[in-house]
Amino acid sequence: MPEDRRGQRASRGGSAGRGGAGRGGDAGGRGAKPAGRGSREERGGSRGGGRDSKAAPGARRGDFRARSGEDRGPRSAEQAAYDGPDLPEEITGRELDRSIAAQLKGLPEKLAARVARHLAAAGMLIDEDPETAYQHTLAARARAPRLAVVREASGEAAYAAGHYAEALAELRAAKRMNGATDYLPIMADCHRALGNPEQAIKLAKSPSVSNFAAEAKAEMTLVESGARRDMGQLDAALRTLELAPLTSKSRAAWVVRLRYAYADTLEAAGRETDALAWFHRTHAVDSDQITDAAERAEQIERRLG
Template identity: 75%
Template sequence: MAEQRRSKPGASGSGRSGGPRRSSDGPAARGEGNKSRGGQGQSRGGRGAGEDKRRDSRAAGQRRPERAGGPGPKKRPSEKPDAAERTAAQQVYDGPPLPEDITGKELAADVRAQLRSLPEKLALRVARHLAAAGAMIDDEPEVAYQHTLAARSRAPRLAVVREATGEAAYAAGRYAEALAELRAAKRMNGATAYLPIMADCHRALGNAKRALELAKSPSVARFSTAAKAEMTIVEAGARRDLGQMDAALRTLELAPINSKSRESWSVRLRYAYADTLEAAGREREALSWFHRTNAIDAEELTDAADRAEALEARVKD
């Protein structure tokens, strides 16, 4: 679940158009126990003569007469309801069909280690749902999200499960759900690696100021270079959301946009700068940076080549 999404960024300059790098309490299908009946009815400590007579008449095969207009005999519910009768919570618990070739061993060792706190059979089922989500998240994010919900229904108190659910929700464009799940994971394990995604969720929900607050969190200073780049992209996008174009450009210019690295974070950082330059009306500079982005984008993570071609036509005119 920690892989980079392969969707190409669009022209919005949003951190969501390509998304920050994914770091990797809904309905739990629990049966309700019998409700306590303490205090209801008479004490069972002794029986009077009337009770003995009623007991004797029932033993002799006499039926107690039904009250007028009262309910008839209750029907026993079916033990195995049809699929159409299953509740929404049960359907979430079931999850989408699991591919036969998904075993759960596809998960990283540290993730599998966290699942060992569960009973063996349950851990295997959760692992298979998480592995299926990881395999589908780029091409079928909504199905991946449903797999993580099935895992969460079985193991809602594991941070790694809540983290995976948040990442899948983010990939599926369910930003409120993603924010809630990542907050839950952060409460459980105290990790801050989710902050760029959480900040971008705030942007998507129209709360750019909250996104900027997360971008200024003290923990960001301890991020890896790649994670800092992702937060910078989101921060610049939040500035653009607020109409602060100059501040957005300054934010990106303070980042290592001239780095010689060809890692995905460098590609995305350059792309964000080129996109923001174009949005600011500085088309010749934007063209130069789209070319510089394309020069290191060997995996075609962005559409920098197409953007450069379109800009060249306009600049010549």
Template identity: 70%
Template sequence: MAEDRRNERPARGGGRPSSGGRSGGAPSGRGASGGQGRSSRPVGKDSRPAGKDSRPSRTGERPDRRDDRRDDRKDARGSDRRDNSRGGDRPGRKNDWKRPVDKQESRTEAQARYDGPELPEEITGKELDRSITGQLKGLPEKLAARVARHLAAAGTLIDDDPETAYQHTLAARSRAPRLAVVREATGEAAYAAGHYAEALAELRAAKRMNGATEYLPIMADCHRALGHPEQALKLAKSPSVANFVPEAKAEMTLVEAGARRDMGQLDAALRTLELAPLMSKSRASWVVRLRYAYADTLEAAGRENDALMWFHRTHAIDSDEITDAADRAEALEKKQA
């Protein structure tokens, strides 16, 4: 699953460098309701229109007899409906209702999320790219500054401490849930921290708001991690993938091939990778990872000689040693000796 996909996992933001805020995101669409509900309307004879009590009923009963029967029913219930409609034990009524313990705990958690981790003094928010800070200008000045600091802090931590980075983005989202840049940052941090369901939800929101498609490889990989490879394949076949830059296409290819492997379709995974530019002369990390994934799939399919060759080809361009291709090749050579 996700934890075993070191070199199949797409880079955050479609291969863009981590910056803490990055771009994109979406408003939450969450609203507040101030209505008191249907029971807030007074119930009883006092609420009837003037003059109605003076008219006899269709059965000929006098109004005072109806009132007597209403009083009898009230006594049988032991309380007046008017009291309940005006307060009583309804939630939210001041001094008449105590918040349940579980709700108190939820509020505490929500407050902690809103506060977020402590912000280092050296983080000012000016570390963010102008394209990101520009999206914060619609907020009040102090609020924009606080959100920017949380996004910047997340950017500095996302590689070394992704969980804390995620908590920073949650604090930013609590303050500005309707900004695209905030929702994207939250999704990317959640993905880095391994919170795949949360990452998928945030990136879906971002995509709805700004129409960006660069999140698709990460979203597809989230589906894989959640045990839904067929959903990953659907995203991999999205028409917009054809317009991706080579790096982003490679990211989606890695996820698509991984999804095929998840489904036990090794031959299909190999065909997917063979359509990618495996022989590119570039030494970019995405080429290294494509070659590594191909070699790894060849070995899984029992084609050890081919796998050995491709592990060597991977190592030849992996100057930054982002893979363990050299060790894998050595292990295969010992096995064949």
């Protein structure tokens, strides 16, 4: 598996990764008025649809046609985003983690239910159809723009769908709202994807990283080493990885990914013999076959003869 700028890729640890079917959602927004919901006149005219008894003298009745849904034309992009994708009937919103659902309780009941359904749908789709998952989070955000949990879900879904500028903006907003630092690896990876590796490294050096759990530290290490590679600093990338627990006896995915990144960087640096050894070490703990370490090792063995 070639080195991936996203894919030394920070895992999604927040709400869109905890919603429906065991995953959840976050979002947020700016303003009490939902996007695309203008006044009645903006949505297609007055209630009378043109039947105005005070019309100017001489106006013909034909000038005041009732405005049916067909006459209004296609919905605007803002209105479409507010509506969001269709919600399958089987998604009720009860799929969300309790911690996520609890953060929606301040909303009116019907509004909370609709937001919950969009977040649950996003959580279910984020791996197989991240773009549609993102559209669900935008619909949730349009309805509940001031909830950090909604803004977080929107950021995570945007990241999964490859909308890195939007993901960065959403996660920054979530961080301002709740002060959480869980998003830092994803935010750093967004900087990488946007061509700003220096900013990724700056986030990797944040004091809060030292308090991360092992998996989150590994995610930040992967992003930092990738940023170093983006800048052509292969030796620095190797040193960054060598400070991580590469020899951990754990078979957790984060250990597999650390070893793989180290082997891949060794190969990029021209150290094929060392890379071969670490691809084998990666394969030894990769019980779920999340990498192609075995194939990479075979390729090197063929080259070395």
